[in-house]
Amino acid sequence: MIDFDRTRIDAMDKRYRAALINSLTGFKSANLVGTSDELGQTNLALISSAIHVGSAPPLIGHLMRPHTVPRHTLENILSTGEYTLNAVNQVMVEPAHASSARFSREVSEFDATGLSAQFGTTLSAPYVAESPLQVGLRLVEHHMLQSNGCVMVIGEIVELRLSEDVRADDGHLDLVALDLVAISGLDEYLTPSSLGRRSYAKAPRS
């Protein structure tokens, strides 16, 4: 084993440490958060921190870094209480990655990247038309982390839009059929192949 203690980690160059630490959590989902402000100006932010929180009620969480790029997105979520989560497939990788650049407030990442805003009937937040898996959310709670000021956002699912029906008989979605990508570290994109599903794990009777 190669062992890095905390002293060695803290002594690393800032960018080197960021690339390394961002790699430690394993493969991550790639999602674009769509919002609009109270004047209808749209915004997009690429995130790799979406997590399942619960299914009854249906809840999804994600982390936002207030001091970096998706600042407008967090402000929009907090002020309007609405946002969308749009899964990134292989065709969307280049524009999705480009959306992570630091655009000024008056620039919509939709215009800057060529992705298309699409509005449903339920929310004022825009969906990404190109995404094969789109989730509409209403903010239910948020928690600011004392450690570094990041904000954990929890939203309740109000709408779900699928480009094609990839549901198995039991509700499981075939994300490979949707051609979704994963992210590793800060900037690597990957396409997963299935090793199959496993049956529900049970402890042996004693």
Next chain:
Amino acid sequence: MIDFDRTRIDAMDKRYRAALINSLTGFKSANLVGTSDELGQTNLALISSAIHVGSAPPLIGHLMRPHTVPRHTLENILSTGEYTLNAVNQVMVEPAHASSARFSREVSEFDATGLSAQFGTTLSAPYVAESPLQVGLRLVEHHMLQSNGCVMVIGEIVELRLSEDVRADDGHLDLVALDLVAISGLDEYLTPSSLGRRSYAKAPRS
């Protein structure tokens, strides 16, 4: 687009909805959380919710569901303040999945699954010897979600152990070389192939 509104989601069978909603966040990381209680009894819990929180200080978050399987793990994290995160590679899929069964408190998932506990010098929590990427953490804060009682746990990295040096020149780890797997939904395991890294996204000058 196939459109599911909230009424339709709420009307679904409970297990069907759980499988569907668990699929919505995209590909997820597979990690085993290693803990021990104050008497030294070890525990393992499979999680798919690890997220990057920050790199200076180095922080990782994950969600725990207090009312389901990893209950002992959450109790151990809160009482000892220490835990490990161990990435799951392809060889570990069967024992890692088996660890998600509902074992009684006196059973260690290490014994039940055949995975090996390994202790470092810094923490009392056990690492999983088979894992090629092991992170030692100290609890720094936790947040109970009002929505459903889940607990968001934030830990500070105190140690990092790698089975082989898969660092790129800039600190990025090659997780494919470590043969790590991803999870989709409740029970699908996947092996990702790289589409390459992208350069840092910059907004065009106006």
